[in-house]
Amino acid sequence: MDLTGDLLRGHTDAILLSILQTQDSYGYEINQRIFKQSNQLFSLTEATLYTSFKRLEKDGYIVSYWKDGINQVPRKYYSITILGQEYLKKHIDSYHKATAVIQTFLGGTHGKED
Amino acid sequence: MDLTGDLLRGHTDAILLSILQTQDSYGYEINQRIFKQSNQLFSLTEATLYTSFKRLEKDGYIVSYWKDGINQVPRKYYSITILGQEYLKKHIDSYHKATAVIQTFLGGTHGKED
DNA sequence: TATCATACCTAATGTGTCAAGGTATGATAT
DNA sequence: ATATCATACCTTGACACATTAGGTATGATA
Numbered sequence: 001m002d003l004t005g006d007l008l009r010g011h012t013d014a015i016l017l018s019i020l021q022t023q024d025s026y027g028y029e030i031n032q033r034i035f036k037q038s039n040q041l042f043s044l045t046e047a048t049l050y051t052s053f054k055r056l057e058k059d060g061y062i063v064s065y066w067k068d069g070i071n072q073v074p075r076k077y078y079s080i081t082i083l084g085q086e087y088l089k090k091h092i093d094s095y096h097k098a099t100a101v102i103q104t105f106l107g108g109t110h111g112k113e114d
Numbered sequence: 115m116d117l118t119g120d121l122l123r124g125h126t127d128a129i130l131l132s133i134l135q136t137q138d139s140y141g142y143e144i145n146q147r148i149f150k151q152s153n154q155l156f157s158l159t160e161a162t163l164y165t166s167f168k169r170l171e172k173d174g175y176i177v178s179y180w181k182d183g184i185n186q187v188p189r190k191y192y193s194i195t196i197l198g199q200e201y202l203k204k205h206i207d208s209y210h211k212a213t214a215v216i217q218t219f220l221g222g223t224h225g226k227e228d
Numbered sequence: 229t230a231t232c233a234t235a236c237c238t239a240a241t242g243t244g245t246c247a248a249g250g251t252a253t254g255a256t257a258t
Numbered sequence: 259a260t261a262t263c264a265t266a267c268c269t270t271g272a273c274a275c276a277t278t279a280g281g282t283a284t285g286a287t288a
Contacts, residue, residue: 004246007211007212008212008215009124009245009275010124011216012244012245014219015219015220018219018220026266027266027267028267037215038215038218042212042215044245045245046268047245047248047268047269047270048244048245050268051245051269052245055244071253071254072253072265073252073253073264073265073266074253075266076266095121097121098121098156101152101156102125102209104151104152105128105132105133106125106132106209120243120275122276123275123276126275140236141235141236158276159276159278160235160236160237161239161276161277161278162276162277164236164237164238165238168237169275185284186234187234187235187283187284187285188236188284189235189236190235231286232287233284233287234283234284234285236282237281237282238281238282239279239280240279240280241278242276242277242278244273244275244276245272245274245275246271246274247272247273248269248270248272249268249269250269251267252266253266254263254265255263255264255265256262256263257261258259258260258261258262
């Protein structure tokens with residue numbers, strides 16, 4: 001089974017924000033972080049990743065700045081804003097409510113015994 | 115906050131299947147069930163509901179039959195198939211894996227204290 | 229005979245994701 | 259020099275699922 005970003009659909013933005021809440025970071029690194037933190041189960045396609053960044057920046061949830069290290073490919077760093085933190089909080093709240101409901105349907109349905 | 119079907123996105127089919135696993139039912143009733151079982155938080159739009167049925171039937175996960183009661187508007191009942199049960203099982207498995215990962219990102223991020 | 233609840237359905241549009249491209253820098257090997 | 263790889267960014271077109279906004283029809287009630 002391969003778990004694509006489709007299973008994360010709708011939560012991508014929040015996941016990126018949650019990572020940025022820890023510290024500023026850039027696309028390539030963030031995606032690697034998701035890959036590792038999910039035990040190599042998930043990673044976003046670059047298209048999804050950068051589309052998400054565009055959306056988040058347009059909405060004012062993150063801001064960006066370039067960082068050109070010496071002997072290093074330029075990186076575009078992102079920083080979460082207050083607005084972004086508020087959005088994240090609300091999303092997490094909705095997420096918990098939604099999963100609670102989904103749980104009532106999908107939770108007791110499967111047979112663990114087999 | 116209003117919780118629309120977008121938060122259930124991707125899980126609609128599985129939710130319908132899980133209800134049908136309990137017993138055969140029809141669209142209108144199923145949607146009312148979702149509404150009640152979610153404490154009036156969620157319900158599907160009819161378009162989403164019937165689109166989902168079409169998809170599920172096309173894929174062989176459910177079969178349908180009309181039931182014309184006396185003094186009653188005809189109802190289209192749905193019944194889950196073996197294929198549907200297998201799909202449901204797999205979906206639930208993926209769902210658990212996905213929520214586990216999402217949890218690692220969104221779980222410890224929010225401040226309950228405020 | 230008008231209106232409401234029940235009960236089904238479709239077409240057009242929107243949103244997020246993916247597949248498949250592209251550009252450019254720095255390191256390494258030939 | 260130049261080929262190749264890893265890093266690092268970005269865009270376009272297509273697709274899947276959900277929504278908005280309609281539509282049809284029956285039975286009960288006013």
